[in-house]
Amino acid sequence: MIKFSFTFFFLAFGLFAQENKIDPEIRKxxxxxxxAFETAFTKGNQSALIKAYTDQSVFMPEHSRQRTGKKSISAFYEQWLSQAxxxxxxxxxxxxxxxxxxxLEIGNFTENLILKGQDPYSYSGKYAVLWQKKKQLLTIVAEIWGSASYFDDKNIPQIxxxxxSQTQEYISSDKLTLEVKERNNTIKRLVQNRQGAEHAKMFMPDAMYLTYYTPILSGEKDITAYFTEHEKPGTLKIEQISIKTSGIINAGKAIVEFGFYNVDWRDGDSNGNVKGKSINIWKRDSKGKLMLFRQMVNHD
Incomplete structure (x- = not known):
């Protein structure tokens, strides 16, 4: 586990707060x-849980497939609440x-739950929610979350x-889409070649990386340390990797990409397949190159 640099985090957070002023009404x-969500979740009020979602909302739960739309999201919560x-x-x-x-909202969560026949479990981690402003109303465009540490699937509901439906690749020949996909091709090459330090250079100096089974990584130092260790050369081989885009939003101040991946790996006699999804926030650096500003990833 990478040691989280709290000193850097608080310094960086202070800078973010100064540079990114939010309308108090939006925060409110x-x-x-x-x-309201916290209350609805503990009381099992399913209709209140899905109030802010729309028929286009992208929902990325940890250890489960990406879902789209209010009906599918409601079905997820129905299963969750029926078991816990x-x-x-x-x-x-x-x-x-x-x-x-x-x-974009980023934060931490703690969910204390009890599955039938099991001891109480504290499921905690981080999350990201992309909101859209519609006059006086905020609606959820996309949501993703993941644990801050490794956990056994038996501790949460089995969905x-x-x-x-399988997530479909977004196909477009517009310049921005091709540019995002080219950046993903670079990441794919670096992961396969185990060039972690180079992968870290895809992030802006003030980036945040929210990956699976790890606390939030904030800033160049923590992100570089993580990738240097996680993608170092060794016995582990990436036999196949695909990184695809399922949607892009040009938000003006940032580019929001919804992504999904599929990886076949081998380490000696062990091998496996990992699938997952992500919300990627791209911004341009001083030279106009797309760089990752915020990224959250979890496994299906």
Missing amino acids: QIEAHNT KITSYQRAILELQDFGNYV DDSDV
Whole structure:
């Protein structure tokens, strides 16, 4: 596990707060939603849980397939609540980034739950929500979350994804889409060649990386340390990797990409396949090159 640099984090967070002022009314609405969601989750009020989602919302739960739309998201929560008693749930907003018509919320969560026949379990980690401003109303465009440490699947509800359609690649020949896909091709090459330090250079100096089974990594130092260790040369081989785009939003101040990946790996006699998804926030550096500003990844 990479040691989290708290000193750097608080310095960086102070800079983010100065450079990214959020309308107090927007913050108030998001905080009100989180409070209402917490209450609905613990009381099992399914209709209240899905109030902010739309028929186009992209939903990326950890250890489950990507879903799209209010109906599919409701079906997820129906399964979750049928298997678990939520004794408490809390979100703590870490930052809000205003991209004009969109707001990115990043934070930490703690969910205390009890599965039937099991001991109480505290499921905690980080999350990201992309909100869209629609007059006086905020709606959820996309949401993703993941644990801050490795955990056994038996501790959370087992979700049946058999009725969920496979995520489809976004196909377009416009310049921006091709540019994003080319950046992903670079990442694919670096991962396969185990060039972790080079992979870290795809991020802006003030980036945040929210990956699976790890606390939030903030800034160049922590992100470089993570990738240098995680993708170092050794016995582990990437036999196949695909990194694809399922959607792109040009938010003006940032480019929002929804992504999904598929990796076949081998390490000696061991091998496996990993699938997952991500929300990627790209910004341009001083030379106009797309760089990762915020990224959150989890496994299906």
